[in-house]
Amino acid sequence: MTPGARISAAIGLLERLDAADAPPADKLLADWARNNRYAGAKDKSAIAGMVYGTLRRRGQIDWWLSRCQGGAPTARARILIWLQLGQGQQLTDMDGAFTGDRFDPPPLTGAEKRVAVELASQRGFELDCQPLSAAANVPDFLSDELTSLYGDTAAVQLSAHGEEAPVDLRVNTLKGDRKTAAERLAAEGVEAVSTPYSPIGLRLRERRPLTGTAVFKDGLIEPQDEGSQLAALMVEAKPGMKVVDFCAGAGGKTLALGAAMENTGRIVACDVSEARLTRAGQRLKRAGVFMVERRHLSSERDKWVKRRAARFDGGFDRVLVDAPCSGSGTWRRNPDQKWKLTREGLDEVMAKQAAVLDSAARLVAPGGRLIYVTCSILPSENEAQVAAFLSQNPSFFTHPAADVWKEAVAGSPYPGDTENPFLRLTPKDHDTDGFFVAILGRKLG
Structure with a gap:
């Protein structure tokens, strides 16, 4: 050409x-x-x-x-x-x-x-x-919220969203360890190094196609941003537990949860998209994860949620809500999406987040945990949503993320602010997608 x-x-x-x-x-x-x-x-x-x-x-x-x-x-x-x-x-x-x-x-x-x-x-x-909207290449209507979040460092923080994101892989521990995966990749001409925070992550030194490699076909690796890996680890799902991935999509975090649970216990992967759940089934088979029930929901208020909540008082040890969001944390990968975001669209997403949180909370057993995750950097989708939920649900409380990290990701440096009860990840500070993780416990009484 x-x-x-x-x-x-x-x-x-x-x-x-x-x-x-x-x-x-x-x-x-x-x-x-x-x-x-x-x-x-x-x-x-x-x-x-x-x-x-x-x-x-x-x-x-x-x-x-x-x-x-x-x-x-x-x-x-x-x-x-x-x-x-x-x-x-x-x-x-x-x-x-x-x-x-x-x-x-x-x-x-x-x-x-x-x-x-x-x-x-x-x-x-x-x-x-x-102005910030130009210098940081963000929609103008977000300027005030982002300035409030980052202060004088807003332009620097947001400039990192203009860089190309690395290619991260999660090692499927059901089929091998990180060393084995790196060696097998190297044998196929793909060089990878360990991720700095995730103990099960690898990062490619240069972007390469992976779907044709034997290590991918065998299910030993799965493309997944390191931040997403950390969010799944913070669920602290253990073998034998009963877990719900309430907004499972195509199953990225479901796969990680299945590996963490060593294929024992039960995971129910829910989503309103049957097509995404079908893709999840293909990925689960390749990864060798067999303890997942895929459940198509008509909405967050599906009758299954109501029946399950009423009959078993929730009954699940962990309920992960990887909520629909603006996707502002993924702007490095999807710069086109930021220009489609509007104030009205963001308001609609936030209303959906509140509804999803309220419904999913019914599935949490007393003593269990509700883990709220977004790939957004916006406080209106993160801290504000959690505050609103807690104000209306006094049976829930906040587990400090730094404390959960010590148990869930032992041996890896904590990437967040220990004074913040929630975990925030950003492209600038962590070279991950932007993520927010809140761990909410349900009281026993």
Whole structure:
């Protein structure tokens, strides 16, 4: 593909991502690659680089477009800013790619050339006068909440969300240990090192495809961010326990719980998506986890929850609520999703979180624990939700996360603030996705 054809493809993909019904960026790019087999590996890499680069810097790009009076922030306008400030291209470089010939994008307009001239002396995207929403590349309506959370370090903390996330793997301890997994990966040409906090985690030195490797097919490894691994470990699920994974999705944490329980006891993996539970079944089989019952729920108020709660007074030792959330902790992986987030959408998600917590709590046995987890950095989805739940459910109390860590992840350094009863993980401080973990105990009386 010519440079211009690559740019045209990137513009088309960004336009598609702006649609309300757009799939996630990674799926869209995978589908494009599958449907355009003429594109070589370098073409796909260049196109993905432009798409993700533009998405990660979109707040600053739109700010520069506004400052330079560059018109509406279209996919084409954003790509032009990315090429200049992100890739260091000159006006002559862009003129040579925007020819209008065959698959190249149409020639630059006079207004586009004027913006390029205005930016010619600018090196990089940053400028001191940028507001937080631009400097940190986040939706403007979140600025106040994020400033309240991070204070003067907000821009630095949030800038880490613009970096590429590492590839982490969880070692399936039902089939081997971390040393064995690393050695088997190395034998297949994949180099991995131990994760700093998770005792069952590996991190690839460079991004590599894994689904074709024997170590993956045998179920010894499973892709899972280290933060997600730690959240599952903090459930402190033990062999013989009865556990519910209330929002199991495709089963990532269910797999981790099954391994921690050494395939003994019982796990009920619940979700409102039958398709996700089907995928979970495939993963459970590969991992050799056989003590999981998959249960499709019509909603968080499904009749099964009511029957189970009424008959057994909950009866489960651990109930994990990996709650639906904004996904703000995963912006490194899914930068497109931040630009789809709205105030109204966030309010809807928060209402769902409260409903899910309230319903799942009925399944917790006296003396058991309710573990509330989000992949969000927003206090409104985390501390505020827990505070509201505790105010309405006096039979529950907070287990300090640092104390639970000592038992659940013995021998690994605690990544959180010991003065904070909850565990918070961030890309900047821990090089994980953003995660929040609250452990809530149910009183015996």
